[in-house]
Amino acid sequence: MRYDTVIIGAGLSGLAAGARLAHYGKKILILERHYRIGGLSSFYRAGGIELDVGLHAVTNYNPTGPNSAPMARLLRRLRIKLEDLRLFPQFESRIVFPGATLRFSNDQELLESQIEAVFPGQGDNFRKLARLVDDLYSRDFESGPASARQIVSSIITEPLLVEMLFCPLMFYGCPQEDDMDFRQFALIFLSVYNEGMARPRLGIRPLLELLQSRFQAAGGELRTRCGVSHVEVVGAKAQAVVTDQGERIECDSVLSSAGLAETAAICPQIAAGPAPEPGRMSFTETIHALDAPARDFGHDFSLTFYSDEEKFFYRRPNEPVYTKSGVICLTGNFAYDQPVEKELLRHTQMADPFFWESLEKEEYKEAKREWQKQSDKALFSKVPGLEAHSRFVDMFTPSTIKKFTGHINGAVYGAPVKIKDGVTPVENLFICGTDQGYLGIVGSMVSGVGIANWHLLK
Ligand SMILES: Cc1cc2nc3c(=O)[nH]c(=O)nc-3n(C[C@H](O)[C@H](O)[C@H](O)COP(=O)(O)OP(=O)(O)OC[C@H]3O[C@@H](n4cnc5c(N)ncnc54)[C@H](O)[C@@H]3O)c2cc1C
Numbered sequence: 359m360r361y362d363t364v365i366i367g368a369g370l371s372g373l374a375a376g377a378r379l380a381h382y383g384k385k386i387l388i389l390e391r392h393y394r395i396g397g398l399s400s401f402y403r404a405g406g407i408e409l410d411v412g413l414h415a416v417t418n419y420n421p422t423g424p425n426s427a428p429m430a431r432l433l434r435r436l437r438i439k440l441e442d443l444r445l446f447p448q449f450e451s452r453i454v455f456p457g458a459t460l461r462f463s464n465d466q467e468l469l470e471s472q473i474e475a476v477f478p479g480q481g482d483n484f485r486k487l488a489r490l491v492d493d494l495y496s497r498d499f500e501s502g503p504a505s506a507r508q509i510v511s512s513i514i515t516e517p518l519l520v521e522m523l524f525c526p527l528m529f530y531g532c533p534q535e536d537d538m539d540f541r542q543f544a545l546i547f548l549s550v551y552n553e554g555m556a557r558p559r560l561g562i563r564p565l566l567e568l569l570q571s572r573f574q575a576a577g578g579e580l581r582t583r584c585g586v587s588h589v590e591v592v593g594a595k596a597q598a599v600v601t602d603q604g605e606r607i608e609c610d611s612v613l614s615s616a617g618l619a620e621t622a623a624i625c626p627q628i629a630a631g632p633a634p635e636p637g638r639m640s641f642t643e644t645i646h647a648l649d650a651p652a653r654d655f656g657h658d659f660s661l662t663f664y665s666d667e668e669k670f671f672y673r674r675p676n677e678p679v680y681t682k683s684g685v686i687c688l689t690g691n692f693a694y695d696q697p698v699e700k701e702l703l704r705h706t707q708m709a710d711p712f713f714w715e716s717l718e719k720e721e722y723k724e725a726k727r728e729w730q731k732q733s734d735k736a737l738f739s740k741v742p743g744l745e746a747h748s749r750f751v752d753m754f755t756p757s758t759i760k761k762f763t764g765h766i767n768g769a770v771y772g773a774p775v776k777i778k779d780g781v782t783p784v785e786n787l788f789i790c791g792t793d794q795g796y797l798g799i800v801g802s803m804v805s806g807v808g809i810a811n812w813h814l815l816k
Contacts, residue, residue, distance in 0.1 A: 369791060371794075375814075415555035428804055443564075470485065484519075501540075517668075531546040611788070683707065686740065686741065733753070
């Protein structure tokens with residue numbers, strides 16, 4: 359049995375790459391260690407309902423944008439129509455800091471007018487920043503690394519506004535602590551503030567199933583519960599992968615979506631020097647199932663990004679959960695064509711993966727109970743009425759993320775340093791997904807398709 363490409367991981371990047379390659383007649387096998395597809399963006403059942411692992415909103419929505427926009431280009435390459443995704447736009451979201459709130463929606467003018475009203479004199483500066491971001495986009499993000507904090511602070515002269523603009527962008531796609539590479543800042547700025555956000559009414563599962571069916575209909579093979587334990591390299595070339603069960607599968611190339619450090623653990627030859635540094639930014643998420651629409655008890659926002667401190671803290675905290683900031687998503691508050699069956703509130707906060715990993719089973723359970731309480735305390739003060747309307751709550755931690763995706767430290771956005779071209783020292787082993795550099799639901803699919811195009815469809 360020999361394949362053109364073996365893809366490691368059936369997350370969104372691996373599935374998108376597989377669908378693209380299989381469409382062009384390549385013989386592709388995707389191997390996934392978990393029993394379910396989706397990786398960081400999968401789903402599970404708890405309390406009798408289906409819950410998404412990692413879906414607040416899909417970025418880059420842009421339904422009326424040009425053909426060259428990232429979402430349009432991605433879907434064309436996957437032969438999927440935007441309508442097939444059944445996405446519905448956010449109503450309105452907000453950024454809440456001490457003494458200031460900014461509302462924003464998929465219409466960037468709202469954010470501009472809010473900035474003018476809350477930070478008089480900063481409107482022109484914000485437009486200047488938006489132009490700089492556009493300019494970088496028109497150059498396909500071709501530039502060297504640069505500190506986003508330095509660049510943004512040299513344009514926006516009100517420090518609190520700088521912190522507020524960073525908050526959603528860091529929460530939704532920053533692998534680095536304290537600062538962002540300006541290219542990453544620009545990418546997420548466009549995908550969140552310009553192109554906007556939407557949600558599939560039925561969660562992530564239909565998208566995963568669509569990608570899987572495209573892949574399999576084109577002849578691709580998928581095996582779950584089948585991890586790769588080792589990539590066999592001879593000279594500078596991968597010859598085969600060996601599964602956890604010990605099966606050897608020959609292939610002409612390997613595409614790994616597992617992460618760079620994670621791939622180095624099964625293929626040490628890809629790290630020319632010391633093993634690559636894994637990321638440390640991870641999160642807890644509590645999910646409340648509501649017994650009434652949140653609008654009925656006074657909450658009509660889609661997403662809230664908040665910080666109780668004027669300086670936005672973004673780094674691995676020295677405590678199990680950093681309760682002074684977070685993201686709140688009300689899944690019912692999107693402009694759906696019909697109401698959702700079960701409204702959820704999702705609350706994400708930064709967490710210390712080292713703490714969670716250090717615990718024994720019973721200690722872990724106890725810590726989870728305690729920190730869920732702490733996290734809820736912060737949440738209930740932000741969403742009055744929620745406590746009385748929460749019928750079921752579940753929580754996952756960095757250790758849960760690690761267990762189900764293999765990402766070291768449960769690092770959601772992977773390593774701080776990305777491999778933009780996907781190339782490794784093993785000449786036919788490529789990296790896609792989280793550690794290639796495009797992040798999030800749309801970003802990971804863009805990454806899978808991009809790396810497939812550049813290296814495997816020549
Ligand atoms: C709590 C949370 C909330 C999020 N919210 C959003 C959001 O609202 N919007 C958004 O756009 N993004 C969000 N994200 C991020 C988004 O989910 C990820 O960026 C995206 O799913 C990454 O996809 P990927 O394919 O690159 O990686 P992964 O999904 O990690 O896929 C890698 C796959 O490889 C498998 N694997 C690893 N090692 C092996 C091995 N040795 N053998 C076989 N298989 C292996 C893993 O099991 C996994 O399935 C969120 C993530 C989390 C955790």
